[in-house]
Amino acid sequence: MMPIVQNIGPISAFKSYLSIHTGTLKWSPLQQVAAFTQGHIMNNTFLHRLLATDNGSGALALRIPVGIIFAAHGAQKLFGWFGGYGLEGTGQFFGSLGLNPGFLMALLAGAAEFFGGLALVLGVAVRPAAAALGFAMLVAIFAVHIGNGFFVDKGGYEYALTLFAASLSLLFSGGGRFSVDRALTGER
Template sequence: MSPLITRVLSTRAGYGLTILRIFVGVIFAAHGSQKLFGWFGGGGLAGTAQFMESVGLAPGTLMALLSGGTEFFGGLALIIGLLARPAALGLSVLTLVAIFS
């Protein structure tokens, strides 16, 4: 196995970091499910697409699908602990786009 793959899949996290990872994963997965499915009082894909268009992120449907999918599936990856580092990278980029737009 290559050193890069070994490094991505390995962990030295204790209980505290595991609890924090799960907590953050639940928050992102819930927020992504609001965007994609309209759960927990969210607007669903159509409502999120309209919002994305209104803030200048076009095409709105594609941007809503990408952001909701990244939040939902990245959050699930953090909860499970499967490929948590790439999921955290995707969620970080998504959060930076949200901050600067």
């Protein structure tokens, strides 16, 4: 059991940690940093909760296609790929909706979708990525689609709601068994 140590500097805490857990301070600096990181950062309650995931493999079936969809939509906004308008065109569109400054909003939405989508595909920081993507979909629903009704063929919010639900599911479950998050937390 590790003793409670209060009001000491990080160096003293580090040496105390090493002496308790290794029985020696004769480790190389790299080994000392690795031991400290494994013991203190990955066991940090906040970080562990952030990356924690369930043991199922069902999240993989959701992460991959939803991540690809988000990354593709983000690439449309950021780079103009796949028939998109890029930052300039998307920024003008966002500005016309009252999402000002349009360029900044397009950059934020595009970055959330592109990098959040990549994070889902890779299984890295799935919960924070899903939270950002879910928020982006709520903005899309209420700022763009809500006035057009439900169905997507009329410009409605059906598709954005589906992506919001998928993001919410991943926010609750985490990346699942086959994710980098699971490997980082050391869960079995």
